[in-house]
Amino acid sequence: MRIATWNVNSIRQRLPHLLAYLRSVEPDVLCLQELKCVDEAFPRMEVEAAGYRCIVHGQKGFNGVAILSRKPMAATGSGLPGDEADIQARYAEAVVQDDGGPVRVASIYLPNGNPPDTDKYPYKLGFMDRLTQRAAELVAAEEAVVLAGDFNVIPEPRDVYDAAAWTGDALFLPETRRRFRTLLNLGLTDAIRATTDAAGLYSFWDYQAGAWQRNKGIRIDHLLLSPRAADRLRSATIDKGVRGDDKPSDHVPVRIDLA
């Protein structure tokens, strides 16, 4: 079973890229972030014509997440529990049926949090606390769970081209990374880190200042696996090449194969 995640930075701008990815990589499940459109504007017909069911949690202008699946899928909730006042569309969850057993998949667009001296940063930390609470429930249920998405977290110095340049950024602050470790300490496995210790594996390159050409990237898109899912992990891959396409997203897909 192949599960991928991709922050597309506007689904309407990236529809040709998305359809090409579905054709060439053939993921069973694809989690999308930053749709930047309302539900009604999501290109559902085109995606269904490619063979995928869609769960869409959109929002006008910003945010927005979706889960696409070519296997049977049941929605289990949109919006991250724990804060009734949070109206930002950053979380969708579903259970996908697979021959290897059902897998619960979440598509996550974790808040950026910059600048850290504004209320954006405590919102990010609160979101991470709520995500940890939700993940704890799912791990306790001993399900196969894959938390996939743009976490806006650089876990370690080896995940950034120049750690010093990111000191003080909300993606790399100690409090951010501490909470990410708390999440992992529930027993979750970072799929890429289960397969390689290599430095310099990135999933995002800024549009500005020739970041792609200079390989000034960061690794912030992750797939975190519960023990039941980690036991089925066969490989993890970053589809770096699409960053070189015409009119690309600033993020590339990351994917895993599960038995």
Place this chain on the structure above:
DNA sequence: ATGTCGCATTCCATGCGA
């Protein structure tokens, strides 16, 4: 290089978010 995108609106120019 403060270097790019994509969205929205007071709409063809600017502010915001990233």
